[in-house]
Amino acid sequence: MKKIALLGCGAIGTQIALAIDSGEIPATLTHVYDGSKSASESLVEKLKNKPIIVENSHLLSSHPVDIVVEAASQDAVKDVGLSVLQNKRDLMIMSVGALLDESIYDILYDACRDFKKTIYLPSGAIAGLDGIKSVRKELESLLITTTKHPRSLKGAKFFENSKIDLDKIDSVTKIFEGTAKEAVSLFPANINVAALLSLTGIGSEKTRVKIMADPDTDKNTHQIEAAGRFGKMTFTIENFPDPNNPKTSRLAILSAIETLRKYCTNEIQIGT
Ligand SMILES: NC(=O)c1ccc[n+]([C@@H]2O[C@H](COP(=O)([O-])OP(=O)(O)OC[C@H]3O[C@@H](n4cnc5c(N)ncnc54)[C@H](O)[C@@H]3O)[C@@H](O)[C@H]2O)c1
The missing domain is CATH 3.30.360.10 (Dihydrodipicolinate Reductase; domain 2)
Structure with missing residues (x-):
């Protein structure tokens, strides 16, 4: 089973964690972090299998996880993106806007090659x-x-x-x-x-x-x-907007869950 660490326990992070907890994503959620302690605590309360709440975002990738899932903010991507790859973990990014900063994009692009790790960008709120x-x-x-x-x-x-x-x-x-x-x-x-x-x-x-x-x-x-x-x-x-965060579309959450499910499963992969 793949081990997942989660950065950001808001609308998207919570639904991802629940999908792991229910077995829809066949993986173990081992560590979580949110800048708001109450957000991480309230997420952990909802789960049957309780992950550890770490003290800062950099600690997520210092544990032996396979992938760190970012569902927090562009600042979070800028802050931890490189260290996740340096620690030889894959990274899934929801706050994709961070990559329009060309210097961030170049650093992360090079780090994927240097450390032989992959960044996943789910299709989010769009398709095609x-x-x-x-x-x-x-x-x-x-x-x-x-x-x-x-x-x-x-x-x-x-x-x-x-x-x-x-x-x-x-x-x-x-x-x-x-x-x-x-x-x-x-x-x-x-x-x-x-x-x-x-x-x-x-x-x-x-x-x-x-x-x-x-x-x-x-x-x-x-x-x-x-x-x-x-x-x-x-x-x-x-x-349709997600009821917990009207700025986030329901599709963005479902596409994050599907990307992770695919990452954690050995099966026939459909689509390009
Ligand atoms: N790719 C897409 O199509 C798509 C669609 C919707 C949202 N998003 C992005 O995904 C991210 C999460 O969306 P959401 O709806 O779950 O937001 P949300 O506001 O419901 O939750 C974000 C959580 O992350 C925490 N957080 C923010 N910055 C942090 C940091 N630097 N370190 C630690 N924790 C931090 C907040 O405390 C909050 O609990 C946002 O950046 C949003 O713009 C992407």
């Missing part, structure tokens, strides 16, 4: 990355249109210099169109999805992002359009 990965070399355009309720866009840096009043939007309205590179700094809440697409496809300067506000929606919808010499692909993902 398997197809985009396959056609990467023949890809000529890649566009993601994200549609959310105006309240889900509130607080984004974009609105500091915009005349748009989100409270007055009464029909579907285009808020932004630009590159993924621009989008991730102006709409940090969209950062993981834009980062995943950029890293899979043609980079953050060629990937286009459109952000729409829809006052009548209760879903986060992502439409991905890819075109090139291979032909054309379109994916539409309509996500």
Whole structure:
């Protein structure tokens, strides 16, 4: 059985831990850490098989685990990513936006090769990355249109210099169109999805992002359009939010669980 350490005991971390505890992921959760002690304690309370709560995030990979699962924050990735690989553990990252910092990406990329370890990035809140990965070399355009309720866009840096009043939007309205590179700094809440697409496809300067506000929606919808010499692909993902953290889509949690289940299982692997 693989041994797993968990960094971050919030919405995603908790569901992963419960999936390990129930046997859905055939592994043992041995150690957990969260910057909030009460978050790690309340997670451990929910589990039949109790992991050890360590005193800091670096201690997770000093134990003989196979993989450290990050479900915390971009800062957590920047803080422990390299030491996890140096300690010869695999790493699964949910806060993928951290990798758009090119220096972090390069350090972790080199460390995977140097220490012969793998970083796993689940498809998160989107789908279709398997197809985009396959056609990467023949890809000529890649566009993601994200549609959310105006309240889900509130607080984004974009609105500091915009005349748009989100409270007055009464029909579907285009808020932004630009590159993924621009989008991730102006709409940090969209950062993981834009980062995943950029890293899979043609980079953050060629990937286009459109952000729409829809006052009548209760879903986060992502439409991905890819075109090139291979032909054309379109994916539409309509996500319901997780009840414990409305910023996180249910699909992001399920894709994290499936990535780990696959990591822990010897079986026929379906999909690219
Ligand atoms: N890849 C994707 O598609 C995708 C989708 C949703 C969320 N995410 C990302 O996954 C991460 C977790 O999401 P969530 O919904 O579980 O969030 P959450 O807020 O419910 O839980 C995060 C937990 O991590 C802890 N934490 C934060 N920074 C930490 C640090 N530096 N060290 C230790 N603990 C720390 C917090 O105390 C909290 O308990 C977030 O960064 C989020 O942006 C990715």
